[in-house]
Amino acid sequence: MKLKLKIWRQRNASDEGAMVDYDIDGVSPDMSFLEMLDTLNEKLILDGEDPVAFDHDCREGICGSCGVVINGDAHGPEQTTACQLHMRAFSDGEEIVIEPWRAAPFPVIKDLVVNRGAFDRIIGAGGYITAPTGSAPEGNSTRIPKPDADAAFANATCIGCGACVAACPNGSASLFVSAKVTHLNLLPQGQPERTSRVMNMVEQMDAEGFGGCTNTGMCTVSCPKEIPFMSITNLNKEYRRAVRETTKARAVQAKANPS
């Protein structure tokens, strides 16, 4: 296959960046999208040019490292990761536009590589269960109904790739946050921190500059792990509940300790 590539090139965070055209020949339909970029890079290096920087690691669709916008779609035309997208999804002679994730909280580092540290900070704000090492109770002493365990699992499969943000017209991180909140708040182990978790995670999400959710649903369309849109509904429910709880707790406290 012969292809025309238009790739976003940007030397570093402060560089302006621009689309650059490349012609590539000899692309096999069996190549993954990233292998196609590898092939281009081998050629660029030998021609004395700077290869295109892009993030990738496991190339099995599970680590969440890779992610580019292909012809306007996060991870491209199929609902999978860029590493599991194969060139047979394109046709000979096609023009392909390749850009980094676009969202203010994901600043470009170089070419197609962006900084998704905001996601780690959101998890750090409450996306965990406090379980000290070595003193955990017997595993089967916490029974979890199978439907709850399955729903928790379905949300826990989020790979944190950021496609939901890239696909959202508002640059919202609601699907990512909702997956974690739904996973942990569904479980009995997650109950003690249920309220503070959602409050802190949403607060951090806002502080990072992600946009609000307007129920467009593009996030679920591009999510390679098919995190359900319902999770956002659940996030909103959990958040409203947490706001009520927190307000109530403050009122009780104010009554007990009038200043």
Place this chain on the structure above:
Amino acid sequence: MPDSSAKFVGEGEFFTVGDPVTDDKAPDGDIETRWDRRKFASKLVNPANRRKHKVIVVGTGLAGGAAGASLAEQGYHVVQFCFQDSPRRAHSIAAQGGINAAKNYRNDGDSIYRLFYDTVKGGDFRGRESNIYRLAENSVKIIDQCVAQGVPFAREYSGLLDTRSFGGVQVQRTFYARGQTGQQLLIGAYQALSKQIDAGNVEMYARHEMLDLIIVDGRARGIVARNLVTGELSTHLGDAVVLATGGYGNVFFLSTNAKGSNTSAIWRAHRRGAYFGNPCYTQIHPTCIPRSGDHQSKLTLMSESLRNDGRIWVPKQMGDTRPPADIPEDERDYYLERIYPAFGNLVPRDIASRAAKNVCDEGRGVGPGGQGVYLDFADAIKRMGEPAVREKYGNLFDMYARITSENPYKQPMRIYPAVHYTMGGLWVDYDLQTTIPGLFAAGEANFSDHGANRLGASALMQGLSDGYFILPTVLNNYIGSQKFAAVAPDAPEVAEVETLVKERIEKLLSINGDRTVDSFHRELGQIMWDYCGMARNDAGLRKAISEIRHLRDEFWKRVKVPGTGAELNQSLEKANRVADFIELGELMCIDALMREESCGGHFREESQTPDGEAARQDEKFSFVAAWEYGGQGRFGTTGGDPVLHQEELVFDYVHPAQRSYA
């Protein structure tokens, strides 16, 4: 100890033999109480004093992530590194199958002792009894810990934890989270670590790569790291260093490892004096999707569970290129069922892998390049119906279809063995301490508790056992047993390492040759696969050593690394790693040449039973090979020859016997 007068193959030519090495940390006496006694004998550090101590942890996978979270929770100041953009992306995330634990929830006769017994045997008697017993003991606590963290393990309708059985074991002890157990366990560790990062107890450096180790007064005291975004080199000093940097399967270029998985941290530590244990032990997994062409960058594993219902075959006739449906039943060779009637398609990994290679070497392989065998579900679909097969294996079939664009419900899948897990790594004692005091190695980065032939569902167990339960104890002991004078940032030991790292980067950037890093990596991988892969022999290994030495010279003359060191430069990152792989590859071949026996993952053609099975030679090789770096070779020049130290293996509880699957 094996007969010391006998010479090893290659001795004097490629390596010399040094004094034996012993593990003096494992207590004697009852195996059941060894770890408890070791824990009790370990020094404690007053909680108020812990925050004064800095521990450097490199890697954030199951072992590193768990260690960082647990040490920070104890009160240590942890400085942690990963080369990925987030600790959540470590390659432990890709493990599929499950994690073993001796919970005996099924009342099917499982026990800690049985898990220990199965693992010593499955490890082909090349692991340490003390360590393996401790692993089995900790397995139970690992599940409890992960459940408490909210890891969504599979459950039964009753709400109790579900288990399944896994290759070659007669009890049902594998806990799992669909086909994504590694992901869920890693996310658990990552979340625990994230909490500590947010609390300020862990200083996290993502997109940073360790490039060298700093040793002061004979003890590991720090590392030099490169910021992969800015290229800036920085020095980090502390009281102990933990390497949890995973395996080195990418020495073969094509493997199931993530593209970034590398050997640099442990190899640089080896160059500074840490012994390297059993480098040649490589686990080759039989059920991988074959490569489709020269462009291929990595291989994808298919769960081994497929062998429960699929039948493996190749055409009887050489060079038969007919589509599988056109090959009549009597012209098919169901070779595993033919050679191993008792186990059939369910023979252990090493046997299934080698048998596939043999039929392909005979010219009976299928698919592009003849490097594949059929894994056929036609009978299973006839017997169970397509919906039942879809229910059981649907996600794997979909993955196969996505990668190959073939419909596995309509035509047999093609599979071929692939490099999966490396069982060698830095040699460590019972305390997971390397031969450099203060330098610890955990998870796949160490030479592994379970020895030669790792069983399924035990790698995750080892990573978490090391990280959650062993390191917190042994680091207390190490830190509590000595005084730590502050190391001055401008100490000569520090400056020397910094200079060397800088010079190496400058050298790589200055060669400006005519070959890309990947071209060298592919060539190395081909040599390793051909001569140090599934089957090895004397002549092949000698050839490989000579070819690798040539390749190393070429690399340092002809490699082309574009760009500068002061920016995100992925070619430079690769060049740094491939240079280390080339050196490690040579040591792997030397180790394989020396070990003239077939043992688990290592099959020496000269050592087989009359019917072609692996033959161990316990009298001569019942030891761990701990290799000492031979000299200070720099930038592609050969140092001195490596030195072989043998650690004798003693089996008091499980007695060696030949494996048989006929």
